[in-house]
């Protein structure tokens with residue numbers, strides 16, 4: 001993998017879309033691994049109690065492994081609990097266990113409940129060497145996702161090239177503007193990535209056109225194809241980049257990561273300069 005440009009300042013992304021199964025986790029792990037393979041320092045924070053991002057990055061997340069739950073609820077530090085992924089020496093993961101499911105409810109009665117993750121990130125950014133942070137969100141707009149929206153600067157929305165692709169996106173946009181207005185004025189939707197693109201169908205092309213119409217600047221030029229290799233990789237505890245480096249799926253994620261890195265390096269991060 002060619003070296004990728006380092007961003008002027010660390011970039012903190014939340015990968016969000018309250019629909020499940022649209023490719024949030026797949027996008028998080030593959031973009032994160034691609035950036036890391038390009039020589040950048042990357043941290044993935046798994047915010048989904050199912051721990052799919054932890055699995056895909058080859059990181060242990062059985063009950064009892066300290067991770068995101070301990071950071072959010074107990075105020076433990078990310079630097080102490082993040083573990084190196086076998087995917088790349090400069091890729092770290094804060095694992096999610098099933099305990100995190102309880103955090104959604106426990107947070108309701110916690111002081112400054114929306115700011116828990118932001119505080120931990122701020123501390124991490126001061127001490128750790130890191131270029132990119134990604135939050136992989138659960139499929140809901142609950143307090144865990146809210147914590148990620150408050151802690152991040154940029155939003156990456158993966159959109160599946162299928163029927164009803166944009167369903168729910170307007171609700172997400174409303175949530176984003178509420179968070180921006182009340183809790184985090186830095187937040188910007190910077191990136192949209194079209195996923196599960198099936199070049200054989202007219203529908204995929206129509207959906208892609210429609211999304212590019214709505215999000216002209218944010219949508220990355222590259223698209224992620226529907227690919228069996230991509231969906232198989234997690235069962236080997238790998239990203240597709242390691243599992244099948246020469247596949248079309250691997251190449252598409254490398255290209256998407258390169259586009260993300262270039263955008264952040266050329267103009268600086270728009271959300272940070274604002």
Ligand code: ADP
Nearest residue numbers: 020021022023024025026196225226227230231
């Ligand atoms: P989310 O995190 O939004 O729920 P996932 O990333 O887990 O979505 O993806 C949902 C399912 O679709 C998973 O089984 C995943 O392996 C599969 N998948 C994701 N992207 C692709 C793709 N480009 N091609 C084929 N299958 C994919």
Ligand code: MG
Nearest residue numbers: 024025048052
């Ligand atoms: Mg997921």
